[in-house]
Amino acid sequence: MWLAYLVANLVATYAFLLIAKVQINGGTSDCEVNAHGDLLAFWAPFLLLHLGGPDTITAFAREDNELWPRHLLNLLFQLGTACYVFYQSLPNNKLVVPTILVFIGGTIKYIERTLALYLASFSKFRGSLLSSVNAPLDNDAPNNESRDAGEQNKTDLDERVVIKEAFFCFTTFKGLLVELPISLRQMNKSREFFSGITAKDAFRVIEAELNFFYDVLYTKAAVVHCPIGYLFRATSVGSIFITFALFYVLNKHGFHEYDIRITYTLLLGAVGLESVALSMLFCSDRTVAKMKTSEKHCRSLFKGSIFIKCLHKFKSESSPFALHVLHARWSRSIFQYNLIDSRLKRWPKWIEKLLSLISLGQWVDDLKSGRGEKYRDELGELIFDQLKRKKSAAGDWEKLMEICVARGEWALAHTITRQDCQRLLPFVRDVEYDESLLLWHVATDLCYYTNADPHTEESRKDRENSKVLSDYMLHLMIKQPDMMSAVAEFGDIRFRCTCDEMDNVLSNFDGSKTNITKKNACKSLISVDPEAQLELKDKDTIRSVLSSARVLAARLQNIEKEKRWKIMSEVWVELLGYAAAHCRPSEHARQLSRGGELVTLVYLLMAQLGLYDISKKSKIPLKTKAGGLSVLICSDCTMSKVSFSTHSSCSISIVLIIRMF
Template identity: 35%
Template sequence: MFIVGIIKFGERTWVLRSASSEHFRESMLPHPDPGPNYARYMEEYSSKKAEGFKVELGPPIEAPKAENNSNDARGILDDSIQNAVILNKAYSFFEIFKRLCADLILSFHNIEKSQTFFQNRNSEQAFKVIEIELGFMYDVFYTRAVLVHSRLGGILRCISLSLTVSVFLAFLFKEKHAYTGEDVAITYVLLVGAIILELYAVVMLLSSDWTTLQLNKHKNGVLKLFHTAVSSIPLVKNNRWSNKLGQYNLITFCLKNRPAKCIFVEKDLFINKLLEKYRYQDSEDVSEELKNLIFTQLKEKSKSASNFDACKQLCARRGAQVLRDAKCLVRLGWTILGVEFEQSILLWHIATDLCYNFDVKRNSNVVPNQNCKNSKQLSNYMLYLLVMCPFMLPNGIGQIRFQDTCAEAEDFFTERKSITDEEKACTMLLKVSTDISPSEVKGDRSKSVLFDACRLAKALQSMEVEGHWGTNEKKWELVSQVWVEMLSYAANRCRWSDHAQQLRRGGELLTHVWLLMAHLGLTEQFQISEGHKRAKLVVQ
């Protein structure tokens, strides 16, 4: 058992060292490449020129590019084969794109290959690849998977299990008259517990994506059958991502309609404020329609990412381009241009809520279209990030704006006793006249954007009524596209270390969007390279 303990702590120490940022970065640095021998080339050039020859530089000889098998998942009907292809593709991309986690840059050819692959996929396949890829990243940073799935790891696992079982058998047949019954019982419990943990580790090992990857390569029928049987056990299913989307609604939070979960906590204590914040946090499943909306819009952007400058401009967009394309930038641009990002989030969140209530909740017979649902979901998700995960958004005064806006909303609801639910709250807010800008009346001491958001909601509604859009479907299409641009902007501005922290908590949609953008070429972490070229000397 002492040897087993040494193995366990040795594994943990080795994994911690490998996952450290310094060692992880060093492990991905390429071998030093001095390039073609410039001194020898120039010696040959000088000697030929001295002999009287006319020497010129010929066209460069470029190394052949690797073949792109982007169609390897097309036309395959067998789900098991298609899943195997997706898994293999996800691992090959993981080996390349894990450089992003060490703040290294990718080559233009890496981006081009990935771009081609994802341009030929649908949203379900694309997000599946990203999900598996992030699962590999989680295993590298937070588990012992890299060691356990190696040849050395397999040997150590066999030694550990066999030694634990042999100790149990030795104790089972040993004379135990010299020991008390309590000591014997405790020893049995500890040994049986150790064996169960070892067997559970083996089962988890066999059901992981790493094992599936190895089985796809070696085609071992017996192991594959055993792996399929183990993977079908509900307790050991590999749920790579929670597929949950955090939700937070400002008006619901300000109405304070949800009862406190702990009646023993006084209202004036700090812990009550903390519990209250978590009390209004919800979650929903990420729908396939929402994934399709995000992927379609990002894929369309990707077609314009032809060079580094274009990528930089695409990554900097946070809604203005959508308004420009819809020819309403003059009227609505004040909500995005020249204001901080968290201010735009609050403005569009409240406006989305007001429009949703006006179009859907007041008309119970109206079924909300898909863009309406997606807009509502993304709106609540972006506010969830602002309130619960502000470190994932660009630096700003989001917390101050949120609390000032909530304070103004609570005062407004308190003065009007008839407001008891969200529907009445939205109706009363839309009735407030906003002909004069709130900043002209209140100044800029308070950072509240409550009635500025009412102005935005009224502008959206009036554009629909005035005939700028034929139906509210056009309006919700615009709103959903603005939210996707804000989501992609936030994803690209979030540091990798913050994305990694969220992997430990089940993962965030923002992280998936960040990696998907990188695969589609919407990232600034790459260099434009002409490839491995060598100049040819032409002697005449």
Template identity: 55%
Template sequence: MEIFIVAKKLWMKLNLRGMIVVSLSLQVALIFLAPIRKRSSRRGIILLTWSAYLVADWIADYAFGLISKAQITAGTSNSEAAAYADLLAFWAPFLLLHLGGPDTITAFVLEDNELWRRHLLRLGVAGYVFYQSLTSNKLIGPTILMFIGGLIKYIERTYALWLGSFSKFPDSLLASDDAGPNYAKLMEEYSSKKEANIPASIKMTPEPEMESPGDEAKSRKAKGPTTLDDREVIKEAFNYFSTYKGLLVDLIFSFRQRNETMKFFRSRTFEDAFRVIETELNFFYDVLYTKAAVIHYLTGYIFRAISICSVIIAFALFHVLDKHGFHEYDIRITYALLHGAIGLEFVALSMLICSDWTIAFLGRYEEYRIGKTVIEFLVKLKSKSSSMPIFYSRWSKSIFQYNLIDSQLRRLPKWIEKPLHHISLKEFFNDLKSGRQEPYTDELGKLIFDVLIQMSYAVGDSDSIKKMCATRGKWALEKKEDCKDLLSFVSEVDYGESLLLWHIATELCYNKDEDTNFYSKTRKKTSKILSDYMLYLMIKQPNMMSTVAGIGQIRFRDTCAEMHKFNSEKFFAGSKTMESVCQSLLVVPTDVKPADVKGDRSKSVLFDACILAKELDKFEETKWEIVSEVWVELLAYAAIHCRPYNHAQQLSKGGELLTLIWLLTVHLGLSKQFQIVEGHARAKLLVEK
């Protein structure tokens, strides 16, 4: 029996010390690992970060319980046990420091922000452990200092979660109440003047008119787009973030804001426009998933200085303290905790100093020589580090791909597929063998930007904006000659059907056509990337397409079934390849519409897409120009109609091209959230003499 008691005590000691060391290790991992998740879409990194994020809090909570239990036991024992209890009380604030977490992550997903109330409960546990150690504790000095540092870090995290919660976020963005002119008083005065037969009238004093889009277009054509340096990119991105962060909660904006933003982005190159967008989205990410909204202000800097000083002074006090009565390995663990705390503080401080937030904050003092010098130094420091994209890129620049025909060619044998289907692993294995990524390229960015710029110049009032936001290929076809036969494939079908039609038709044309000139080759490649990307969103990210896809999933399954049936019954000379399958599909006679033969029970669009591909073949010179511009419209339509909340969710998963396009369409005036026609216009009562 005594052996079990000794083993239990030994386990308690090793258990607690192990938890303390593991907790410190997880904090070190998180401070470096968390920023990578906004720059990489690799599932392994996301899974590793998620595991560390969850386990870190669990271990800290568990260690708190062990310390509390050990203190009660030690308080009734000998002096050696009492010394151990003092050390445990000193360890408790380190756990509070760990629960405060690194600056690089407060929430793993947006839903974590809504749990800020739970984090308040942990303060009670930490306070209780601290209270137990107040009497006759020889480490009371460093313990109090560490508790101050841990308390600041923990409050920072809780406050950041509160600010990032969607229950609080809208309140922080709403402008002050504006009742407008005093209507009752104005009308009383107006009526009294009329009754006294005094000529009077009410006149609105409007805002100054902005430069018209036509004048701006002429100005841009004459001067040409200007290039931004890194400092200007951060400055402009922060300004637009401050203006448009209400996008996340569907706030509305004025046409004056739209005109100012359009003027800026229309005068940019596509590279600079995307650089500003990427940086702006990083500010969005920081507000929702990190402590940036708390620490990057004057009060945040002050409290961070207090926290760092508390930890350093606590280290100094413990170092000079008489450590008689403490076990050697306990002293080593304590030094490891202190060194770890100081190291983490200085790593966080270096990240804080080199962040975009600091550069934007110092921009207020740019007119002073010292401010300008510091900004230039920080910008150069960041630019030199750009050779390591996994640590300094602003998003993954990866575009996921999914191809319908390819997925059917790679299907598993039936004898394997059926058992996997019963244990819900079929989709998992399909993702492993068919999932792929393409890198974001300048050619793709230029195509998207050029088409959206043209669409931007075609809008003016709110009605034209609504019309352009609703187009999904029609505008691109209507501005081309002899494209009337293609209009039915975008305007007479729903979005999900249109997407599948153009996806299959693009694949058929892609595998049939030979590469010709550089322009057609580039458009062909970008069309293929956008086609596979949009199908990936509809099938693998349905939350991003839920408002536009309709019955897309059903139609996709029926089309896959018909494609599989065609592959199973069709005779192929040699092995089945993408080229041979596409060629076989194109030779099927399609004089009669599939619906007239099969009815509408099956929602498959396989051979309707073949008809579209044959129609596209009639445009030998302009085919890929037409296809690419239709895909940009389909992409923009999905981006505009995707909920902002879903866009925000993607920021912590390496980013999504669709999210960049969403913000770009807003800045080019292609958004339904521009609804305030007049700004600060005011009414005046004019009395004629």
């Protein structure tokens, strides 16, 4: 797909030049030259039409949006080349009108693509939101979306309500992608809604919200879903259909049969693509959201509309098409990577050296050790319930900041006894984040493979959720380090040290290492005194965590089985939330083009519930002017305690911000 995306412009340029060359060389007779030249000129604007691309992809990656000037230059070059080809066919062109119509449609499509890239670029997207930078200070601003009272108390929200609420959240929280502050009033509205719905519905709303984010960054949605966009789309579609009709009734005497077939192929392809684009426009989530929002104002227009009824039926969960619509919003895959598996499944050393020489080591390792788990509703319930409990426990801003920066301490303090908490706290409080993640990852494996299944269904769910989150977090740290760069500075080095020690331990087993089962390896590793001396004191040294992880696993083994997995699952949710809140927003946005990540859903869910990490020092300056005085305000501060005082004589509002570092 990436190759096709990159070479599209090159292929079009080559085709344009080839057409121009054939026009110059001519044919064997005047009749053939004129007829063939007319068709060549007619074919040229079809290249513009297809270079405009489908509505569903304008950028393959986030960086493509920053290259919009290059696409603008390509547009001018391709348009100029097409005009030259058309000029070569004048003045006796029999297809002047159809060619001009395709020119109009193709130019509109290409302009739409270039404009979409421009609007999705970081500076433009951020600039379009800066007009509302004072929103966090204006807590009395009217709500820009009407929300259905009482809808959040339903146990199973209608799909139309899900889309509408997702669109509201998107318009409210889209500033998160460019690190802008969020209005306290809107955040409170969102928190109130999410606090009253189930975990399943909460994740449905977040998935639909991610779909809106994807549309803005990687599709033509921002261009098409506006009055001018609707006019452009009507003009483009109309020109293509009229062109097909004109060519169908045209007297084709003098045209070669083979050329006629090529022309019909181009026309049918264009008509088919435009029909699909038009149907996707009508059935898009944004269209449903706008209709749902305007329904109270235009009830008489919507009442009895066959189209609206069919569209709502299509979007409902009872529709056979709904499964595709719902599940296509993100990949619903949770990629897994396991430390012990990666060591047990190693290739012989000579093969590893060969793969490293040809730079295929990482790729083969991904194929061998990487895997994916499907997202389950039980995991969503675990995450959502803990986040809601955190929000309920946050009585003031200081408490909220303390909860936001927790990475296991809060879960331990609210789940187990004080004595057990003190025995486990050093493994989250006295170590760096990446070290804590590796400690709990190894300990989770040791407990998972050395204990029998829990007796209760809830404990079995906690056990499976702990395992899934453990392998997922290691996948993020090792395979997607950009998403963890803010919190796992030396994670890769510490992981390699742990792998080396693991290899040494496995090499001491009797027999070949290839015959060692993971269960046997874990049973051998966990046989350690739970009161053994910890090696967590020297923070200046990056070392293996295997020894400390064995102590952690042994201490977890001393806790009651049913409670043990509850502790571990909640610690993993907190580690996941910490990573989600501290990942750069640009990385969350970049992952949308790759199918989406669970950590991004958790990031948005935390923001909706008000667990936005206001302690992060992003230091995004927001400039406000008051009577000629410019004041720079940190975006983080605008969400914390701010007091206002007005000078009685000059009416200048002075924002007093007090921060303790």
